Amino acid sequence: MTPTKIVDLIVKDLRFPTSLEQDGSDAMHKAPDFSCPYVELKTDTDLTGCGITFTIGKGNDIVCYAVKAMSKMVIGKNLDAIFGDFAGFWREITSEDQMRWIGPEKGVVHLATAAIVNALWDLWAKIEGKPLWKLLVDMEPEKLVSTIDFRYISDVLTKKEAIEILQLKKSEKTSREKDLISRGYPAYTTSCGWLGYSDEKITKLVEKATAQGFTRFKMKVGADLEDDARRAKHFRELIGYDKVWMVDANQKWDVQDAIDWMCQLSEFKPLWIEEPTSPDDILGHAKIAEALNPIGIGVATGEQCQNRIMFKQFLQAKGLQYCQIDACRLGGVNEILAVILMAAKFGVPICPHAGGVGMCELVQHLSIFDYICVSGSLEGRMIEYLDHLHEHFIHPVVMKDGNYTVPQSPGYSIDMKDESIADYEYPTGRAWKKLFEAGSFIQH
Numbered sequence: 001m002t003p004t005k006i007v008d009l010i011v012k013d014l015r016f017p018t019s020l021e022q023d024g025s026d027a028m029h030k031a032p033d034f035s036c037p038y039v040e041l042k043t044d045t046d047l048t049g050c051g052i053t054f055t056i057g058k059g060n061d062i063v064c065y066a067v068k069a070m071s072k073m074v075i076g077k078n079l080d081a082i083f084g085d086f087a088g089f090w091r092e093i094t095s096e097d098q099m100r101w102i103g104p105e106k107g108v109v110h111l112a113t114a115a116i117v118n119a120l121w122d123l124w125a126k127i128e129g130k131p132l133w134k135l136l137v138d139m140e141p142e143k144l145v146s147t148i149d150f151r152y153i154s155d156v157l158t159k160k161e162a163i164e165i166l167q168l169k170k171s172e173k174t175s176r177e178k179d180l181i182s183r184g185y186p187a188y189t190t191s192c193g194w195l196g197y198s199d200e201k202i203t204k205l206v207e208k209a210t211a212q213g214f215t216r217f218k219m220k221v222g223a224d225l226e227d228d229a230r231r232a233k234h235f236r237e238l239i240g241y242d243k244v245w246m247v248d249a250n251q252k253w254d255v256q257d258a259i260d261w262m263c264q265l266s267e268f269k270p271l272w273i274e275e276p277t278s279p280d281d282i283l284g285h286a287k288i289a290e291a292l293n294p295i296g297i298g299v300a301t302g303e304q305c306q307n308r309i310m311f312k313q314f315l316q317a318k319g320l321q322y323c324q325i326d327a328c329r330l331g332g333v334n335e336i337l338a339v340i341l342m343a344a345k346f347g348v349p350i351c352p353h354a355g356g357v358g359m360c361e362l363v364q365h366l367s368i369f370d371y372i373c374v375s376g377s378l379e380g381r382m383i384e385y386l387d388h389l390h391e392h393f394i395h396p397v398v399m400k401d402g403n404y405t406v407p408q409s410p411g412y413s414i415d416m417k418d419e420s421i422a423d424y425e426y427p428t429g430r431a432w433k434k435l436f437e438a439g440s441f442i443q444h
């Protein structure tokens with residue numbers, strides 16, 4: 001039976017104690033606990049749409065609260081009405097005339113939008129019995145583009161141009177799909193280079209990742225220049241100079257500091273510097289790019305880029321050379337499609353951000369779609385990979401020789417196991433209770 005409407009929305013505050021091992025640590029976020037508001041959209045059948053957004057611990061409850069506040073706009077809705085005019089529905093929930101004041105289209109409310117919209121796309125893909133990437137790939141360009149709200153971006157990308165971009169690559173879609181299923185999508189790993197890891201741990205992890213077939217690595221920088229240079233040397237000694245290596249400062253610097261610091265690290269040949277400064281400073285990024293591009297370093301950003309309008313300006317200002325779309329920061333697939341198509345127009349490669357829980361599971365679908373329908377190329381493109389928390393998902397990512405294999409199960413790959421939910425719901429889950437009792441964690 002096909003579901004016809006949404007009858008309930010349940011949101012749970014799930015958190016994982018990643019700070020215990022300093023997994024996820026960087027120059028600005030020294031002890032993150034990877035967390036997600038986990039949304040389940042109940043329908044009038046057994047089918048449930050699941051979606052998440054991402055936080056790093058405190059504040060996850062605030063996003064859950066925003067999801068609850070927005071749930072009234074979803075519960076009782078007819079699915080035909082949503083999927084028949086997805087752009088219209090997307091505008092409705094992002095522009096509700098009182099709620100928009102606490103955004104608009106940014107911050108907590110936009111994270112909440114992401115969780116709900118991700119769950120809707122998961123539901124749509126499950127109804128069609130396809131993995132999300134395939135749902136997107138099989139849609140006619142007109143239908144796909146009808147899900148995008150072009151407000152505020154039509155000066156750079158019109159509906160007509162978006163359709164043309166998709167039509168351009170249409171004829172070879174089938175062969176690219178086959179190609180990707182046999183070779184997988186290239187990945188890079190961040191899991192070896194968290195800031196809080198010791199040299200010994202880095203060595204072990206790089207050796208393991210290399211044995212698994214990874215040839216691209218990212219390392220955190222920005223806390224201390226001397227220490228960065230020492231760790232960079234160590235990393236390069238482990239992987240050599242024939243491998244790809246990137247660095248990520250997580251917004252640590254002022255513009256000139258970023259340029260100076262990166263000039264000092266340039267001898268280690270990083271492909272990109274990620275988030276060198278405030279994620280809102282578009283012209284600052286452009287200045288950094290202007291200084292660093294001539295010495296072979298690109299600027300990457302996006303994990304905290306609030307919305308399609310900011311991405312538009314980053315592209316216009318040449319503030320990024322690698323576009324790091326984030327499945328949980330932008331307002332779901334509708335807005336991500338807009339950014340992928342704008343990036344295509346500017347010839348900037350998509351390299352999604354996946355540093356968090358469940359993000360690898362989500363973004364693989366977006367890059368696969370990008371390759372098959374938009375870019376038609378893997379050059380300069382790769383998906384971030386993290387070796388953490390996949391065990392909690394019913395359909396976790398499957399890596400092979402350092403590549404993502406193409407997922408086949410219906411949906412957006414984000415359904416979590418019941419026992420993981422029971423363990424990690426905060427603060428009452430079984431795992432959390434144990435941690436509090438053992439004194440390893442203080443409840444906040």
Ligand SMILES: C[C@H](O)[C@@H](O)[C@@H](O)[C@H](O)C(=O)O
Binds near residue numbers: 024025056248250354
């Ligand atoms: C706090 C988080 O782990 C971040 O450090 C992470 O998302 C990171 O920026 C990344 O690029 O993966």
Ligand SMILES: [Mg+2]
Binds near residue numbers: 303
């Ligand atoms: Mg990053």
